[in-house]
Amino acid sequence: xxxxxxITIGDELISGYRLDTNSKWLxxxxxxxxxxxxxxxxxxxxxxxxxxxxxxxxxxxxIRYIFITGGIGPTDDDCTYAAIKSFLKSDEYLDKDxxxxxxxxxxxxxxxxxxxxIKQAMKLRDVEYLPNLNGSALPxxxxxxxxxxxxxxxxxxxxxxxxxxxxxxxxxxxxxSRDELTLKFAGISETVLHEKLESVxxxxxxxxxxxxxxxxxxxxxxxINTSEDKNILKEIKDNILANLGDYCIGExxxxxxxxxLKILISKGLTLSLAESCTGGYISKLITDCAGSSMVFKGxxxxxxxxxxxxxxxxxxxxxxxxxxxxxxxxEEMSKSIARKLNTDIGMSVTGISGPDGGTEDKPVxxxxxxxxxxxxxxxxKFNFRVNRDGHRLITASTALNMLRLMLLNKxxxxxxxx
Amino acid sequence: xxxxxxITIGDELISGYRLDTNSKWLxxxxxxxxxxxxxxxxxxxxxxxxxxxxxxxxxxxxIRYIFITGGIGPTDDDCTYAAIKSFLKSDEYLDKDxxxxxxxxxxxxxxxxxxxxIKQAMKLRDVEYLPNLNGSALPxxxxxxxxxxxxxxxxxxxxxxxxxxxxxxxxxxxxxSRDELTLKFAGISETVLHEKLESVxxxxxxxxxxxxxxxxxxxxxxxINTSEDKNILKEIKDNILANLGDYCIGExxxxxxxxxLKILISKGLTLSLAESCTGGYISKLITDCAGSSMVFKGxxxxxxxxxxxxxxxxxxxxxxxxxxxxxxxxEEMSKSIARKLNTDIGMSVTGISGPDGGTEDKPVxxxxxxxxxxxxxxxxKFNFRVNRDGHRLITASTALNMLRLMLLNKxxxxxxxx
Numbered sequence: 001x002x003x004x005x006x007i008t009i010g011d012e013l014i015s016g017y018r019l020d021t022n023s024k025w026l027x028x029x030x031x032x033x034x035x036x037x038x039x040x041x042x043x044x045x046x047x048x049x050x051x052x053x054x055x056x057x058x059x060x061x062x063i064r065y066i067f068i069t070g071g072i073g074p075t076d077d078d079c080t081y082a083a084i085k086s087f088l089k090s091d092e093y094l095d096k097d098x099x100x101x102x103x104x105x106x107x108x109x110x111x112x113x114x115x116x117x118i119k120q121a122m123k124l125r126d127v128e129y130l131p132n133l134n135g136s137a138l139p140x141x142x143x144x145x146x147x148x149x150x151x152x153x154x155x156x157x158x159x160x161x162x163x164x165x166x167x168x169x170x171x172x173x174x175x176x177s178r179d180e181l182t183l184k185f186a187g188i189s190e191t192v193l194h195e196k197l198e199s200v201x202x203x204x205x206x207x208x209x210x211x212x213x214x215x216x217x218x219x220x221x222x223x224i225n226t227s228e229d230k231n232i233l234k235e236i237k238d239n240i241l242a243n244l245g246d247y248c249i250g251e252x253x254x255x256x257x258x259x260x261l262k263i264l265i266s267k268g269l270t271l272s273l274a275e276s277c278t279g280g281y282i283s284k285l286i287t288d289c290a291g292s293s294m295v296f297k298g299x300x301x302x303x304x305x306x307x308x309x310x311x312x313x314x315x316x317x318x319x320x321x322x323x324x325x326x327x328x329x330x331e332e333m334s335k336s337i338a339r340k341l342n343t344d345i346g347m348s349v350t351g352i353s354g355p356d357g358g359t360e361d362k363p364v365x366x367x368x369x370x371x372x373x374x375x376x377x378x379x380x381k382f383n384f385r386v387n388r389d390g391h392r393l394i395t396a397s398t399a400l401n402m403l404r405l406m407l408l409n410k411x412x413x414x415x416x417x418x
Numbered sequence: 419x420x421x422x423x424x425i426t427i428g429d430e431l432i433s434g435y436r437l438d439t440n441s442k443w444l445x446x447x448x449x450x451x452x453x454x455x456x457x458x459x460x461x462x463x464x465x466x467x468x469x470x471x472x473x474x475x476x477x478x479x480x481i482r483y484i485f486i487t488g489g490i491g492p493t494d495d496d497c498t499y500a501a502i503k504s505f506l507k508s509d510e511y512l513d514k515d516x517x518x519x520x521x522x523x524x525x526x527x528x529x530x531x532x533x534x535x536i537k538q539a540m541k542l543r544d545v546e547y548l549p550n551l552n553g554s555a556l557p558x559x560x561x562x563x564x565x566x567x568x569x570x571x572x573x574x575x576x577x578x579x580x581x582x583x584x585x586x587x588x589x590x591x592x593x594x595s596r597d598e599l600t601l602k603f604a605g606i607s608e609t610v611l612h613e614k615l616e617s618v619x620x621x622x623x624x625x626x627x628x629x630x631x632x633x634x635x636x637x638x639x640x641x642i643n644t645s646e647d648k649n650i651l652k653e654i655k656d657n658i659l660a661n662l663g664d665y666c667i668g669e670x671x672x673x674x675x676x677x678x679l680k681i682l683i684s685k686g687l688t689l690s691l692a693e694s695c696t697g698g699y700i701s702k703l704i705t706d707c708a709g710s711s712m713v714f715k716g717x718x719x720x721x722x723x724x725x726x727x728x729x730x731x732x733x734x735x736x737x738x739x740x741x742x743x744x745x746x747x748x749e750e751m752s753k754s755i756a757r758k759l760n761t762d763i764g765m766s767v768t769g770i771s772g773p774d775g776g777t778e779d780k781p782v783x784x785x786x787x788x789x790x791x792x793x794x795x796x797x798x799k800f801n802f803r804v805n806r807d808g809h810r811l812i813t814a815s816t817a818l819n820m821l822r823l824m825l826l827n828k829x830x831x832x833x834x835x836x
Contacts, residue, residue, distance in 0.1 A: 010629075011627075013442075013458065014455050014456060014458055015454070016441075016443060016444065016447065016449060016455070017631065018442070019439060019442045020458075021437060023434075024436070027432055027433050028433065030434070031434060036433070037433060038467070039432060039461050039467070040432055040438075040458075041458070041459050042457060042458040042459075043456070043457050045629070049456070056474065075612055077627075077628065077629045077630070113613060116609070116612070194493060195531060198531070209429075209495075210495065211429060211430060213430050213436055220435075222430070222435065275698075278702075278705075279702055279704070279705025279706075279710070279714075280693075280700070280701030280705065280717060280719065281698070282698075283698030283719045283721075284696075284698040284701075284702045287699075287719075288697075288807070288810070290772070290773050292697070292721070296697075296721050297721060298718065298720050299719035299721075300716065300719075301701045301705075301717035301718075301719065302716050303701075303711055303714055303715060303716045303717075304711065304715040310759075311716070311758075311759075341724075341725055342724070355708055357711075388708055389706070
């Protein structure tokens, strides 16, 4: 397996100003073509720091590819070009054809100065330039001391296209892809899952690399088979599904909302939502999925009590007797929305995400989730003591997982505990 | 200004499996206490790679702090403890009091094996341990060759609390914070903004470091004053606001939704939304902001035509004559929602985010955004030729910016161009 290193460039990346998503995307895609990334280094917009980082990675003996992202644009802070020029001790020249192309491209669009265009059209003689369909900064490709270099722009969408259109053809693709499997779990904590899996996994500790990656309410179990026996991962998977099937939402890149959508489509059931504290978040997650319009009809985001009363028929008595955040109001909301939008399933959420709005009886964090299906309702109380953003995220995930379990007939509708 | 380096540990970080958000958070917070982070290095769960990365950072002479995150938990893939033990050549011991505390803590919660607890209670003699209120892995603190080390868990929420409760007290806080300013712009492209600002910024190129950070529809202009003259940034800001005020949504951490919310609250105006292709995304963004309930009453997510007809009173004739994605339906939706939820402003969105659903007349990417305010409506057509996720994001940002401009009286309601 070939090894790679990634160097990401930009003051914004080392000062906490921007999240580096390129290295994650690149290393994931490299692993699909059997290139194992060994390190990610971020340095600022400083030619010396860039050259030092490159030299450092070159010294790590098995490295065969180095990917550099960012800092090849036309503005004054971009200095990766200067660093590569110095690293390669290369001459430069003005590519007049490219300058001409850029002038035409920008003539009809936004006005841009000649100075910037010229900076963008300067090229190094020792470098091959690759096309960039979505931007003006051209990626560089060169080989130095048996290491293949790609110098890319920093814009994620540009990198993705360049990777698919040019880089894949340049790197020596291995036919063998890595033998790995990721299973995703919901409704169980990392430690409990770890304990439950110990007896299954203990026989494979020498041959299979295991990691647990919790991400709010979802746990990713990643298994990498390092042996030659290609049946091992299937064996483990069957064993896990037999024991912990209810918790496993699927494998690979699947999300909770995609898992839910798949079951809804396969069963031909329609869904509507009534959201209070999540304010449209669950609807947003479901409609993130292409194809959601087949089963998802719509929602009412009832952020105010006025909208809850008028659009979801919550009576004054309910507000007075139970309050807007209550078992009773949640249940009434899920019934109303299913009836009103004429769907098989109605799901509702009402809670207090904070930071304000809590009382002694009903503290910040309290939330009720309710599902109505075939005239039966199931409603559950939760208390997530986290900040506002976390509360909304965990509430949305928990609701989606409740819906998934309901669709798999794992919910007992006769349970009326408040 | 002291310098730091961050080393993040985990196979998931270098193989593209998980995004590293800790280094961004840490370096941002360090800059607030006048520590400038110089690099971020990610390595896998491999003691030798960890030790090599530490040695490498130690060699960079001005480094005064090294922050290491991840790999100190109890599971088998965690090996940062072993790396630190080897780096420090330190003896270890079992902290029986801590083992006892962990046993009690886990007795009442989830079952966990003694073996894991013992791994978690092993300690190094040459290290000071800091408290961790949210997890079982204790952060380490030590000084070696004048460099101060903090070894932290990988869970973002734990790091944040440890930073606030322990690290801030340990590092030598400087009273001076960095003289910097970030201005945020919407409704203008990076190159056009760059051109327009050139005449303002050219006088400060030697004293002020400028970077442009575009993020979909928002551009962050970051200015760092490297001179002693503390009036410079204010001077630049005043100049920019005088020339480009309409495009500037604010400074610092402000988001577009927060900017909109601030104006709504200051003007005492209420808002409702009718969302089709964005499927609740705009409602989600607005309710991300604490305090949104003061002005935001709710939404109807009309993902199906049935819901558009029934809940937003779109007549059959409209669907037949114009189609669900049309100027006329968008305008009718914004009128209906304002009337129905009884708000000062109604905003609507209808479009085709793809990947399917486009026709020759109405291609994927087409979207109409409409605002109704005081019985007047303004509707605009857009075509964003990007993928589904990008389309939803850009549509949401564009709608929020249109609302912001409307609230600032920058929209001409008499413009009825279709």
